Amino acid sequence: xxxxxxxxxxxxxxxxxxxxxxxxxxxxxxxxxxxxxxxxxxxxxxxxxxxxxxxxxxxxxxxxxxxxxxxxxxxxxxxxxxxxxxxxxxxxxxxxxxxxxxxxxxxxxxxxxxxxxxxxxxxxxxxxxxxxxxxxxxxxxxxxxxxxxxxxxxxxxxxxxxxxxxxxxxxxxxxxxxxxxxxxxxxxxxxxxxxxxxxxxxxxxxxxxxxxxxxxxxxxxxxxxxxxxxxxxxxxxxxxxxxxxxxxxxxxxxxxxxxxxxxxxxxxxxxxxxxxxxxxxxxxxxxxxxxxxxxxxxxxxxxxxxxxxxxxxxxxxxxxxxxxxxxxxxxxxxxx
Numbered sequence: 001x002x003x004x005x006x007x008x009x010x011x012x013x014x015x016x017x018x019x020x021x022x023x024x025x026x027x028x029x030x031x032x033x034x035x036x037x038x039x040x041x042x043x044x045x046x047x048x049x050x051x052x053x054x055x056x057x058x059x060x061x062x063x064x065x066x067x068x069x070x071x072x073x074x075x076x077x078x079x080x081x082x083x084x085x086x087x088x089x090x091x092x093x094x095x096x097x098x099x100x101x102x103x104x105x106x107x108x109x110x111x112x113x114x115x116x117x118x119x120x121x122x123x124x125x126x127x128x129x130x131x132x133x134x135x136x137x138x139x140x141x142x143x144x145x146x147x148x149x150x151x152x153x154x155x156x157x158x159x160x161x162x163x164x165x166x167x168x169x170x171x172x173x174x175x176x177x178x179x180x181x182x183x184x185x186x187x188x189x190x191x192x193x194x195x196x197x198x199x200x201x202x203x204x205x206x207x208x209x210x211x212x213x214x215x216x217x218x219x220x221x222x223x224x225x226x227x228x229x230x231x232x233x234x235x236x237x238x239x240x241x242x243x244x245x246x247x248x249x250x251x252x253x254x255x256x257x258x259x260x261x262x263x264x265x266x267x268x269x270x271x272x273x274x275x276x277x278x279x280x281x282x283x284x285x286x287x288x289x290x291x292x293x294x295x296x297x298x299x300x301x302x303x304x305x306x307x308x309x310x311x312x313x314x315x316x317x318x319x320x321x322x323x324x325x326x327x328x329x330x331x332x333x334x335x336x
Contacts, residue, residue, distance in 0.1 A: 011067070013041040013108055013184070014091030017099050018081035023052040025100040025228060030061050030068070032102035032226075038109035043068050044085045045099075049075030054099075079195035079202045082180075086190070094187050096180045100230045101130075106150050107224040111184040113153065114218050118160050121186045121215035124176045127225035142226065156220060164217035165266055168208070168274060174219040176211075178204035182225055189215050196253055199246035200237070205253040208274070212257050212266065239289045241300040247282050248304040251275065255311055275308070276318035283323060302334040 015033060019026065033043050045058055047070060055072070062068040071088060073081070086094060093112065097103060107125075115123045130142050150156070159174045161167060167176045180203045193209050195202045237243075254274075258267040282304070286297040305327050308314050314331075316324050 010090045010092070011040050011042045012091055013038070013093045013095055013112060014085075014089030014187075015041055015043040015095045015097055015108075016082055016085035016089065017043060017045045017097050018048055018078050018085065019045055019054050019058070019099045020048040020050045020075065020078070020081075021052055021054070022050070022099045022230075023054055023057065025230070026054055026057050027061075029097065029099050029102050030057075032105070033097070034061075034065055034067075035105045036103075036108045037106050038112055041067060041108060042089070042091060044088055045070050046081040046085045047072045048077070048081040049073060077198050079197045079199065082202075083194045083197075086187075086194075089187065092187055094185045094190060096183075098181055098227075100228045101181065102146075102226045102228075104146060104150065104224040104226070108184075110150060110153070110156070110222060110224065114156070114158060114220065115184055115186070118158070118218050119216070120160065120218045121189045121213075122164070122183060122210075123218040123220065124164070124183045125220050125222045125224050126177075127179070127182055127227050128223050129229060130226045131229045145223070146226065150222060150224070156222060159219045161217050161219065163214055164219070165208075165211045165214075165269060167217075167219060168211070174221070176217070176219060178207050180207055181227075183207070185210070186215075189213060196249055199249050200243050201246055201250055204278075205250035208254050208270070209257040212263060239285050239293075239297070241293065241296050243285060244282055244297060244300040244304060247278060248307070251278060251304075251308065251313070255313065259311075271313050271315065272317040275313055276323075279305075279314075279327065280320075280323060283326065298330065299334075302330040305331050306334045 017029065030043070045068060047055055047058055058068070058070045062070050069088070071084060073084065082096060093115070095108065095111070111123050111125065128142065128145060131139070164176050167174060190210055193206060195206050254270065258270060282301055286294065286301050289297045305314065309331050314327060319327070
C-alpha cells in the first residue's frame, strides 16, 4: 500500500541523504526518517553509484512512501551527491543526513519549531556516538535514548546568537560543531555555498563558510542525531597524503570566503582559534602515518604550511608553542 503523506506541494523540509555502499545501515536510516513526528518533508536520496543492494532498498521505500525521492548517478563522491540533492530540493529548509546514521523521531519537529519560534536562519543541536556490535545490534543506552521522548518544548534550553562563529567548538554550555548533520538550515542561507568535490572532511569548510553570513542561530544541547562509528566510512580511511591536501583545500575555501574587508575580525578569529585546531589534527596524522609514507605526509603538510604562512594565517596565537615551532621548522625546510 502506498503512503500518501506527501501531498505534492512543496514541503517545509528537504532531507538530503547521499548513499554509497551502506546496505546494512540504509533501512534503519530511512525508517528513522519515516518515523518522524513532523510529516511535511521530502527525503531526497542520492544513490551515488552504490555497488551493493542500496538501489533495491531505495526502490522499496520509494514505493511505500511518495516522500522518498531517489536520484541515481554514477559515483561522484559525497560532496557532489549532497550538492545535487540541494539542487533538487524544493523545501524551504535543508537537513543533511548521512545514510549510515539515524535520527531521533522528533528531530525535524523540534528543529523546525525552534527555528520558527526564534525566526532564525539556522539551528544547531548535538549528537550521540553509536557503536553497534559486530552483529549490528545497538547497545541498550542507544535504544533507550532513541525511544525516549525529548523534553517538553518549554523545557528545552536554547541560546540565540547573531554571530555563531564565536561559538565554533567553544568550550562551555553551548557550542557549534563543524558537522553538517547537526543543523537545520534555511535554504536561502546556503544557496551561495557548495561542498568541495572529491575531498575528505568536506563538512567544516561548508559550515564555516555559511557562518560568514552571520546567520541568526539557535543553539541547543538536545541530542537528536545518532552517528554510527562505521569502520568503512570515509572518515575512517587509512591515513594518506591526500587527506592533508584535502584539509588544505578546505582551509583555502574558508580563506577565500572570509578574505574580505568586512570580515577581517572573523578571519582573525579563525586564524587564532579554528586554524590551530585544523593544523593540530594534520600534524597528528603525519605522526601516526605508516612509516613508509610519513616523509611524504610531512612534505605535503609543509607545502600547506608554507602556503598558509604566505596568506598570513599562521601566527603563534592559539598554538601550543612546541607545535608552532614544529610548523616554523617545516616551513623553513620547504623554503629550502
